[in-house]
Amino acid sequence: MSIKKRSVCELEIIDLAYGGKGLAKPDGFPVFVDRCVPGDQVRVKISKKKKSWAEAKLIQILSPSSLRQTPRCRYADFCGGCKWQSIPYETQLDYKKQHVVQSLAHIGGLSHVPVLDVIPSDPVFEYRNKMEFSCSARRWLMPEELADETISKDLGIGLHVPGTFDQVIDIHHCDIMPEQGNAxxxxxxxxxxxxxxxxxxLRHHTGFWRYVMLRHSVAFDQWMVNIVTRDKHLPLVMQLAESLAQTFDNLASIVNNITDARSGVSLGKEEIRLHGNEVITERLGRFEFEISANSFFQTNTRACEKLYDVVARYCGLTGKETVLDLYSGTGTIPIWLSDQAAQITGIEIIDTAVADARKNAAMNKIDNCRFLAGDIREVLPDLGEIPDVIVIDPPRVGMHKDVVARVLGLGSDTIVYVSCNPATLARDLEMLASGYEVMEVQPVDMFPHTYHIESVALLKRR
Incomplete structure (x- = not known):
């Protein structure tokens, strides 16, 4: 079959690629198609053609896969929040494990490493403790709305169509956040x-209302509402806050972040407390954490506890060891491990995260965790000790090669590597392989109905 840009062809979807797209291979040539399930027979239009692969847009499902199921959410095929709802959850887990195995083998050359079955999330809906919705002066219309001339294209509050910055779906019910969030x-x-x-x-950079960010505490059933606006208009946002507080009795915090930045981020240049506290409180295990509007916290609270249980098991602590936690964020991993180690040091480059980590440790009456602010490459040489265990939980881009060199130079007995990206996990483990053997990898599902997967790798010094 000849694959040419803008040509229309019929394909069989045979696999799911990392990134969530269906994969067809006519005559061995990879073609990636969104919104498809393995086993689908589809008609597509080629939208991008490269030397060794192509992308296509779905026109019609000619014959649906036996795997395919009806999504619970009407927006699932169009918004980027949970595109895998068409696939049974158990099958999602199989593909996520496969993506970890394939990344380790093809990127890291680590085909011998045991990858355990994925630890599932429970629940698989209403699991997100944070959702951020964009406000748009002109909303994107769903396919069934296009023919209805009475429907207005005005205000939309929701999620973006994948690959766009200005196409916002007006979402009235999101199934991956707790039900009350929709109200x-x-x-x-x-x-x-x-x-x-x-x-x-979103194109002209005019208007007032920018984002609505909702946070939920599972342990205490508290909500935070963060209204992000372009300008300050305290009487109006205070009126909204009072209306919300009168309607919902478990809103522990309502704040207004203000930013005129053109970039699509909800972080405000100024924050005003409108109602309640500036934070909400969440619990992981026996530990409590205060979460502000702009602080980082794992978005699936229950699955986070499972993830940290794996980290603790791989660390194998007896109470006598020293632990170094790189990219320590707001201190959740050091605090989780605090009663199992003699001393834990966390290093984090973001000053506000370090301040939050110190505050969280004090709130939980923990005195064996210290948090250092700065670039890991600059802080590590002055550490003055060789930790027994190193925990590494980097951002999606993984570790800088200079950090890898510093870690190898320490020569600690055990490394526990936490990753949200199988590709950078494989790359970094390959770089560490000169000094460490990868014993096994345990994937943990934090994001049902998406292709994302967390993994924890156990490394032992050779």
């Missing part, structure tokens, strides 16, 4: 619709 979001939508100020225009 809170709808209340805000109705208020914004009747307010005198418009939503933000």
């Amino acid at each position: 809170i979001l709808d209340h805000i939508r109705q208020f914004i619709r009747t307010s005198d100020l418009p939503a933000y225009h």
Whole structure:
């Protein structure tokens, strides 16, 4: 079969690629198609053609796969939040494990490493403790709405169509956040619709209302509402806050972040507390953490506990060891391990995260954790000790090669590597392989109905 850009062809989807797209291989040539399930027979239009692969857009499912199921969410095929709802959850886990195995083998040359079955999330819906919705002056229409001339393209509050910055789906019900969040979001939508100020225009950078960010505490059933606006208009946002507080009795925090930055981030240049506290409180195991509007916290609380249990098991602590935690963030891993080790040192480059980590340790009456602010490459040489165990939990881009060199130079007995990206996990483990043997990898599902997968790798010094 000749694959040419803009040509229309019929394909059989045979696999799921990392990134969530279906994979067809006509005459051995890889073609990636979104919104497809292995076993689908589809008609597609080639949208991008490269020397060794192509991308195509789905036109029609000619014959659906036996795997295919009806998504619970009407937006699942169009928003980027949970594209795998068409696949049974047990099958999702199989593909996630396969992606870890393939990345280790093809990128890291580590085909011999045992990869255990994925630890599932429970629940698989209503699991996200944080959702961020964009406000748009012009919303994207669902396919069934296109023919209805009475439907307005005005205000939309929701998630972006994947690959776009200005196409926002007006989402009235999101199944991956707790149910009450939908009622809170709808209340805000109705208020914004009747307010005198418009939503933000994502192309013209005008308008007032920019984002609605909701956080939920599983342990205490508290909510935080963060209203992000382009300008300061305290009387109007205070009116919204009062209306929310009167309607929902478990809103522990309502804040207003203000930013006129053109970049698509909700971090405000100024934050104003409108109702309640500036934080909400969450619990992991026996430890409590205060979470502010802009602080990082794992978005699946229950699965996070499973992840940290794996980290603790791989660390194998007896209470006598020293632990070094790189990319320590707000201190959740050191605090989780605190009653199993003699001393734990966390290193983090973001000053506000370090401040949060110290505050969280003090709140939990922990005195064997210290947190150092700075670039790991600069802080490690002055550490003055060789830790027994190193825990590494880097961002998606993985470790800088200079950090890898510093870690190898320490020569600790055990490394526990936590990764949210199988590709950079494989790359970094290959770089560490000169000094360490990878004993096994345990994937943990934090994000049901997406291709994302967390993994924990146990490394022992050769």
